[in-house]
Amino acid sequence: MRLHEYQAKQVFAEAGVPTPASQLAETVDEAVDAAEEIGYPVAIKAQVHVGGRGKAGGIKLVESKDEAREAADAILGMDLKGYHVSKVLVEEAVDFVNELYVGVTMDRGEGKPVAMVSTKGGVNIEEVAEEDPDAIAREHIDPAFGMHPFQARKVVYEAGVDRDVANDVASVLTTLYQLWDDRDGSDVEVNPLMITSDDEVVAADAVMNIDDDALFRQPELAEMGEEAAEGDELEQKADEYGFDYVRLSGNVGIIGNGAGLVMTTLDLVDYYGGTPANFLDVGGGAKADRIANALDMVFSDDNVDSVVFNIFGGITRGDEVAQGINQALEQFDEIPKPVVVRLAGTNAEEGMEILNEELVTVEYTLEDAVQRAVEFAQEVEA
Amino acid sequence: MSVLVDEDTRVVVQGITGGEGKFHTEQMLEYGTNVVAGAVPGRGGQEVAGVPVYDTVQQAAREEDANASVVFVPPAFAADACFESLDAKGLDLVVAITEGVPTQDMARVYRKLQETDTYLVGPNCPGLITPGVAKLGILPGNIFSSGNVGLVSRSGTLTYQVVDNLTERGLGQSTAIGIGGDPIIGTDFIDALELFENDPDTHAVAMCGEIGGEDEEEAARYIGEHMDTPVAGFIAGRTAPPGKRMGHAGAIVSGSGTGTAESKISALEDNGVPVGDTPEEVADHIEDLL
Numbered sequence: 001m002r003l004h005e006y007q008a009k010q011v012f013a014e015a016g017v018p019t020p021a022s023q024l025a026e027t028v029d030e031a032v033d034a035a036e037e038i039g040y041p042v043a044i045k046a047q048v049h050v051g052g053r054g055k056a057g058g059i060k061l062v063e064s065k066d067e068a069r070e071a072a073d074a075i076l077g078m079d080l081k082g083y084h085v086s087k088v089l090v091e092e093a094v095d096f097v098n099e100l101y102v103g104v105t106m107d108r109g110e111g112k113p114v115a116m117v118s119t120k121g122g123v124n125i126e127e128v129a130e131e132d133p134d135a136i137a138r139e140h141i142d143p144a145f146g147m148h149p150f151q152a153r154k155v156v157y158e159a160g161v162d163r164d165v166a167n168d169v170a171s172v173l174t175t176l177y178q179l180w181d182d183r184d185g186s187d188v189e190v191n192p193l194m195i196t197s198d199d200e201v202v203a204a205d206a207v208m209n210i211d212d213d214a215l216f217r218q219p220e221l222a223e224m225g226e227e228a229a230e231g232d233e234l235e236q237k238a239d240e241y242g243f244d245y246v247r248l249s250g251n252v253g254i255i256g257n258g259a260g261l262v263m264t265t266l267d268l269v270d271y272y273g274g275t276p277a278n279f280l281d282v283g284g285g286a287k288a289d290r291i292a293n294a295l296d297m298v299f300s301d302d303n304v305d306s307v308v309f310n311i312f313g314g315i316t317r318g319d320e321v322a323q324g325i326n327q328a329l330e331q332f333d334e335i336p337k338p339v340v341v342r343l344a345g346t347n348a349e350e351g352m353e354i355l356n357e358e359l360v361t362v363e364y365t366l367e368d369a370v371q372r373a374v375e376f377a378q379e380v381e382a
Numbered sequence: 383m384s385v386l387v388d389e390d391t392r393v394v395v396q397g398i399t400g401g402e403g404k405f406h407t408e409q410m411l412e413y414g415t416n417v418v419a420g421a422v423p424g425r426g427g428q429e430v431a432g433v434p435v436y437d438t439v440q441q442a443a444r445e446e447d448a449n450a451s452v453v454f455v456p457p458a459f460a461a462d463a464c465f466e467s468l469d470a471k472g473l474d475l476v477v478a479i480t481e482g483v484p485t486q487d488m489a490r491v492y493r494k495l496q497e498t499d500t501y502l503v504g505p506n507c508p509g510l511i512t513p514g515v516a517k518l519g520i521l522p523g524n525i526f527s528s529g530n531v532g533l534v535s536r537s538g539t540l541t542y543q544v545v546d547n548l549t550e551r552g553l554g555q556s557t558a559i560g561i562g563g564d565p566i567i568g569t570d571f572i573d574a575l576e577l578f579e580n581d582p583d584t585h586a587v588a589m590c591g592e593i594g595g596e597d598e599e600e601a602a603r604y605i606g607e608h609m610d611t612p613v614a615g616f617i618a619g620r621t622a623p624p625g626k627r628m629g630h631a632g633a634i635v636s637g638s639g640t641g642t643a644e645s646k647i648s649a650l651e652d653n654g655v656p657v658g659d660t661p662e663e664v665a666d667h668i669e670d671l672l
Contacts, residue, residue, distance in 0.1 A: 211484050211486065258540065259629025259630040260540035261618075263592060314521055314538060344543075366543060
């Protein structure tokens with residue numbers, strides 16, 4: 001789960017990371033009032049989960065009331081790489097001489113957190129990591145001990161940070177690690193951390209990603225996250241149903257159990273000449289209602305021309321799945337889109353027996369089921 | 383023969399009194415697994431499916447001479463349950479079935495694991511099975527058959543699919559291990575491949591990976607450098623769009639050239655591992671390799 005910049009900054013500021021004066025605004029008037037209060041120049045920044053906001057026109061620096069009004073009017077309501085902008089952060093523009101990157105993340109290969117500092121701040125750090133990995137100083141942290149102060153100093157000096165501000169940067173890094181640790185962060189970053197001509201450090205942006213699996217013990221952040229939720233209407237519906245769902249651009253709807261098997265089904269749709277419309281994993285042990293919800297989700301996507309169910313029961317029972325499919329389909333006078341079902345594993349035979357074959361097409365192997373669904377979709381398109 | 387699990391495996395079930403714990407204990411017993419004890423704090427002295435329950439894993443291991451545990455406790459307590467089993471001297475194997483364990487919790491468990499000789503399989507995994515002998519976890523026993531193909535997979539249901547394709551053409555399995563798809567897991571591909579390489583009765587290995595992380599690339603290098611036993615592979619997620627998370631915590635493609643299906647497939651092929659386009663083709667390759 002990812003917080004918006006304004007939310008992450010609030011969390012950072014409370015923890016003691018210096019941040020510029022700022023106010024959130026949802027209307028042009030609010031934005032102008034905020035700019036007047038903070039004093040020019042200010043930056044007006046779209047609050048959406050999109051990288052490269054500046055380049056896409058989502059961040060504007062303004063020096064007067066008229067400019068503030070014009071910029072707020074342009075940004076509020078704009079479509080930024082598919083995301084609707086409904087909030088802007090109006091923020092004191094920092095006069096800086098240098099920009100750094102400071103962050104903490106999990107190194108999954110090592111199974112350890114890693115603290116990172118780079119003097120190449122203010123740019124896309126992923127690109128730096130790829131093109132010039134040595135430009136980022138890294139220090140792995142033993143999760144049993146946490147970050148020792150010397151480790152923060154070590155990575156800061158290693159990165160070549162100016163010694164006049166080294167202590168302040170180390171202190172920001174220490175705070176970020178503490179936040180990462182206490183708040184179940186997955187990525188906690190400041191980019192850029194600006195250095196002013198007076199040798200002050202200021203967090204000009206803030207990234208905070210939280211481990212979804214740990215939200216149960218971070219109620220305050222979970223609430224912020226709900227506010228930050230955005231994106232596809234169907235993806236939000238999937239969140240409500242509790243599905244792992246990703247909308248794709250094709251026309252074959254795919255429902256299955258288990259991420260690896262669902263991905264494999266997508267790959268086979270592609271292999272047999274079709275295009276997947278979505279990834280939908282009902283998870284383990286799905287009961288009839290959940291299966292019916294899954295079908296409802298996929299039917300409500302207008303791009304879908306056919307649907308394939310691929311269930312390999314372990315903990316999931318084939319008879320439950322079959323009941324759910326019948327339950328979902330029996331409410332229609334006419335089935336909106338052809339449905340192909342493949343059931344294997346636990347109670348698959350019982351499931352196959354109760355499936356209403358007037359409503360669905362039954363196949364016995366994964367390959368046959370996928371090919372059939374692709375054929376159905378092609379017939380619709382033709 | 384087999385790896386990690388055989389007729390001498392004596393199992394403690396952590397969380398045996400819960401719904402999942404009880405159901406799968408019964409399933410494991412029915413399959414022939416020696417489930418010798420349960421461990422649930424405050425429930426010592428009870429019995430579940432004829433199995434005695436203790437308050438701690440330590441007591442269960444001592445009283446019933448157990449050497450393995452299976453964790454069926456909720457995510458918030460799963461790491462603590464793993465610590466408890468790693469602390470109980472004498473356990474060779476801990477299998478964590480629980481899905482949704484916080485990553486930072488697992489980082490601490492992983493850290494502890496480095497100080498022990500215990501194998502931890504999981505979390506968020508279906509467990510492992512030596513067909514006809516014993517299963518630890520939630521795998522549907524009836525699809526497996528005994529034989530000489532080792533199987534290691536990051537995905538539970540994909541394991542079942544590939545096993546189904548193998549069994550269908552008479553290719554039985556020595557041991558099948560679901561290692562789980564989380565960012566931090568105990569036993570990884572390389573650990574499992576090393577075990578299979580050293581098992582004289584495993585004659586070929588099927589390895590099922592997916593997008594995200596670099597474990598498959600590292601495993602491919604290991605195979606090239608250290609293995610004589612032939613391996614066939616499968617990688618799920620070829621069609622996954624960059625930047626989207628596909629269910630498994632690890633199954634996200636960063637779009638930066640590593641962790642993609644292409645990079646994994648070419649790493650495997652460069653190290654002599656044929657990769658199937660479909661699960662059925664994995665079985666074809668295994669047939670050719672034997």
